Amino acid sequence: MANTSTVAWQKRPAVPIGDDTLASIEKYWRASNYISVGQIYLLSNPLMRGEFTRDDVKHRLVGHWGTTPGLNFIYAHMSRVIADRNQSGIYIIGPGHGGPGLVAASYLEDTYTETYPEMTKDEAGLAKLFRQFSFPGGIPSHVAPETPGSIHEGGELGYSLSHAYGAAFDNPNLLVTCIIGDGEAETGPLATAWHSNKFLNPKTDGVVLPILHLNGYKIANPTILARLPEDELLSLFHGYGYNPYIFTAGFDDEDHISIHRRYAELLDIVLDEIADIKARVESVDAQEAERPLWPMIILRSPKGWTCPKEIDGKQTEGSWRSHQVPLASARDTEEHFETLRGWLESYKPNELFDENGTVRPDVVSFLPKGDLRMSANPHANGGILTKDLVLPNIKDYAVPVDVRGGSVREATRVLGSYIRDVVRNNPTNFRVFGPDETASNRLQATFEVTNKVWQADYISPRVDEHLGRGGQVVDSMLSEHQQEGWLEAYNLTGRHGLFSSYEAFIHVIDSMFNQHAKWIRTSREIEWRKPVPSMNYLLSSHVWRQDHNGFSHQDPGFIDHVLNKQHEDLIQVYLPVDGNTLLATYEYTLQTRDRINVVVAGKQPAPTYLSIDEATAHFKRGVSIWDWASTNGADKGEPDVVIATAGDVPTGEALAAVDILKTEIPEIKIRFVNVINLLKIQGIRENPDGMTNEQFDAIFTPDKPIIFAYHGYPWLIHRLTYRRSGHKNIHVRGFIEKGTTTTPFDMVLLNNLDRYHLALTVLDHLPSLSAAHLDVYEKLRNARQEAKEFTLTGDDIPVVRDWVWPEARSLSNKVDIDATVLTAGDNE
């Protein structure tokens, strides 16, 4: 890597920007616009040399022009200022439709040719470059993983600014320029992302320079922010905590050089203001570095800037009509073709490209070199900067298990101690994200070694516990969108993290997940993109234990959602049942790359069943027979029935069902199976890491009834086992949207996942019921009815806590349930 020795946050000597530089910027802008238009329209003859006809125009004109010239303008100027100051910077493009512009930029910086050598810097290369855009076998129309320098696609709008801040965290010398389109600015996630400045430490984090690009129009409408009175516009951004500079250009006949001079001067003012802020905090402790009003730029320019002012008698430049392909009939009609020719010629390509079609040196003379090129900055290919985490030994955090089902603990609190030390060991390479739920989800041990970052005002330590100007926990903003966006970018720039959320509300980011999963899936197929740390979800406060909240907080469907994006080992779903299995799970997931790990775990006091060694072995297998919970005798012979489980509450109820059955019908042979790696039960046809039919049958049997007690919506188990020979024998119990707000035991009763119902289901599927069995059947039905009346109408003691696994029961009537006392700090 060349030129990695950047100099951060220098001020520029107070000398005017040279005319030659401004002339070069103008040529660069024309060249990048030309190359952008060329990609959208031209099939061949990229420089219009010799005979240039409608046959040189693509048959299908797809893509978007409107946002592109503004992006090209900004890119030119950011490149100049970066070169002038040797400032490392990356560029995040909210308007993904500007794909052609970013390809043009990296082509002009040579990064494109370095990355894709067939795209040579001559007429033949240009022809290929133009042709491939949004073309069969070519590249996507957006700023995609294929685009060097990008960590953000912008296909779905709303996340650019969150990504920018996530990239800046713990990168104190990095400038992240973020272009926010005025369409995107109307989305919810973007509208709240401006407050990210309350979580950025001016000393230990990098700088985000937001450029709000008011080109005035979306698809077919004006934009709100472009149509506010100026006092409202400026107030809004002052209110968000910025110092906004408005820059307007392109609406009159001002000379381009004059525009460039004005913008370059503004950019130097803004960069100097940033340098001053950075200089002020240089000598203070990070915990004393207070939030400044960060500068931002509001750039007003015409949508489609430099395209024809009118087409077919209708205003095009400066209107929504330039959003997509303004000359849709350029191949079909001579009139549109001639307009296109004139448009292309307006950039004077012969001044920009030499006789070989190579870009002339004065077009690019002001650009930075090596890694200073935004399209080559290593932060935008985070895998090459990724360092392994320094992980502690999970055995040091293990719950001792003297008897199975003893050692009642909150699983996520057990994990919390481990995560605390991951935080400590990796002070600039690991963060914990969450929407105000870190303590609720029991990860508060992390506060022993770090702060929750908070750059808004303080009142007093009596209420502001664990808040600090900097810190590795980022959870003081109630926005799943923000937390997801920050962590996505933290991952994509090569750092590690964990996102803890309530299970139900992780659906808030369903669509962000879709986009991120598509990005990672595509990146895995691009050789030059190196693997980045995985996205780790910790979903707690799950469907079965919404005691304080009830129906509105119950939804286990994120698992279903992520599986629509399953591809090779991209998506993983884990359902650890206790503290030790959760430790084993996280030890592994934190070491993976380019994956999305969904871990669902309880935060309520629950028994520990496996020692840490057993937990580790179980995790490695993914699916295990738990002999100690099975009743099929010392010979471990064929069972009468298999009870399979996945998830902590279902496993507890299923164990209780076994306990009941083996008391009532000692001769019944039950095999007890627990699934921790949910996708392991898939066949190897669907999942290379799945089980062969032989392996599956060896555990689940090919022909015995399988009663499957599952954490989520039952259908998923049928889907995952669809091709198994025994799939007809699988009877799944899970969440069926029978919500309640009262006791955990209500939940399992209402959703038919309780011990009695599971035991009855076992009896239902035995090949034959003896008369004795019928008595048991009746007894269980009565017990269930009694429990129902008791829990649903009578009193509010949580029956579920009364049951303990026999080993623990034999030890003591009162197992170690001290951890069950909720403290005031454990709100939910």
Next chain:
Amino acid sequence: MANTSTVAWQKRPAVPIGDDTLASIEKYWRASNYISVGQIYLLSNPLMRGEFTRDDVKHRLVGHWGTTPGLNFIYAHMSRVIADRNQSGIYIIGPGHGGPGLVAASYLEDTYTETYPEMTKDEAGLAKLFRQFSFPGGIPSHVAPETPGSIHEGGELGYSLSHAYGAAFDNPNLLVTCIIGDGEAETGPLATAWHSNKFLNPKTDGVVLPILHLNGYKIANPTILARLPEDELLSLFHGYGYNPYIFTAGFDDEDHISIHRRYAELLDIVLDEIADIKARVESVDAQEAERPLWPMIILRSPKGWTCPKEIDGKQTEGSWRSHQVPLASARDTEEHFETLRGWLESYKPNELFDENGTVRPDVVSFLPKGDLRMSANPHANGGILTKDLVLPNIKDYAVPVDVRGGSVREATRVLGSYIRDVVRNNPTNFRVFGPDETASNRLQATFEVTNKVWQADYISPRVDEHLGRGGQVVDSMLSEHQQEGWLEAYNLTGRHGLFSSYEAFIHVIDSMFNQHAKWIRTSREIEWRKPVPSMNYLLSSHVWRQDHNGFSHQDPGFIDHVLNKQHEDLIQVYLPVDGNTLLATYEYTLQTRDRINVVVAGKQPAPTYLSIDEATAHFKRGVSIWDWASTNGADKGEPDVVIATAGDVPTGEALAAVDILKTEIPEIKIRFVNVINLLKIQGIRENPDGMTNEQFDAIFTPDKPIIFAYHGYPWLIHRLTYRRSGHKNIHVRGFIEKGTTTTPFDMVLLNNLDRYHLALTVLDHLPSLSAAHLDVYEKLRNARQEAKEFTLTGDDIPVVRDWVWPEARSLSNKVDIDATVLTAGDNE
């Protein structure tokens, strides 16, 4: 209904608010706080009369206190001002955790007892009221459908302000007070919802009064907005277009009466300001009624206001520690119990309740009566105000079908003409919502009769086409969250609408959908809640035709997502294949109530296959055999194979496959089935509207191969047909996340949904292949390979347009494809 004759927007005579009124307000506030605390803590002895012990405290203390006293304060004052002015108003509570407060309010207004007569206005009734809260068999802890006066649960945060504006649209005399918690204010959807004022017509719509409640804390953290410097806070809301009034109380020892006087005076100022705005627009045309700076209130008060200042030596009132249940050990420890007793006694219950436990008259003397009570306002039970739409006859919009597969049309454009007249016929009872996609999704015919509502600035008619100060299309804001929230509330207050979105990005509102579906599901089970108009989604720009955008815009998974909420007929999914079937679908869905209708339809030029009568008949059946596309002879005998289809692109490809097969192997007997009502293929066990096994087998056969060409992710078809006897014979082809950005035909090729692959799959599953068949097999493989090379590497002509159904082909080589020309206005 009493007192419906309200007087809107009157100013109050300038006389001071009487001391007796202020004294009543204070008593009311104490009473509502007492009843709130009682619900959270007390199992029995609600008025602490006689022996009051720890046994009177609930075993499990669940629920949330922190937000409640502020809500009660606001409710008291809004009631006073509503009574004073005879102003119809509803109340939307962002903080759903304030459930106890809203139950207390409707109990004090008598609405609760009118709705639930067992909750009598005496000590016995109070005991029941307290006990039922978040208790087995009782009511949810949130402001839920069970709560009279509510249209908003607030379980998941972010949507209160969108709901408030949606309720205000077309209700010119309705005041919608919206309490936004400072936690909720940090979410993305809420942060952008402030801009809803750019879509509210001051004359023809109602008024939203936002009250931002800065109680300072979320679950375990301070809130951002409460910790901004005041200039930033005020700037922010001025920037959002409001005139903010800050009111602070509760942080010192100011007398409560003094606080009430100040707040009541402020409220009168604000209501007078609103009355002035309304008066100004009274005489102007709605299209001239310009956006004012609407007033709003920022209320700073301590979280947990009036609870103990300290508990266990830690600050509780005015801190996050009061968020949930501040005295978690009130049953377990004498110290906490005594604190609770003191807290309850601080409200002086004996001054509030008489010897029978009935609320004393002076506590409630200032409250409004009848429908003026916010808990009894009919707008909050919209079903009782719902009027049927005046629907035109779909035959007037039908596409003539002289030959099958002729009459190429854009299906959604056909629907657009019909929707135009629904708009025209129902000027205050129907709106079209969408995130800047109305024209892109081809519903622009609506602009012939209405405007896109726009209350931001105008430039000129050259660019501001179809914008107006008022209008029935609400699509000029790029936020799926806003559009969804507005329409939800428009529905819940009894009006009709349609939400058109790109299919992929509807996932943005996955989580909102979850909450809305839960609300409707629960409401259907509450007798006094009357059915409201259904939520109608029109998903276009679908996965198969993202020609301009590609992979990031491809996701058909919303169908999978909604099905996790299937319950009775709550969820419906329709996949019409052409303009006529889409008309038939919408004619029906617009007449349904209390449902969620997901309609996926193409916007690209496509053949029309069914006449309007056939389309209507097909829609009524839900699933039909298309004899005209089948090849199993005149006797309609048993086929060799069934080709089933759902969705426009899969149907087109499957018809092409039949065309190929019947040419190549005339003796092959294919039955062609189309599914328009997707859930119809379910069994009646899963769906009361599904098909019996006999009905299913009569169409799909119990034993023949079924090649199913499906619009979305293939697994869903397996799920829906899981219990069918022939389910092993079903071979589904659908979207497998093979994205591309080029031609439609690439898409079907890459995802194995193309005509060649479908035809080959038929051959694969025929019981035996003759030598002649093997030749055909080879021929098809070659044709597919050739198509792949052609489309993926060679040229960019969309092969898919070359194929037409034989009948249309025989008529003309050039079918009516004029509609295929994209105009500049049809951006996407």
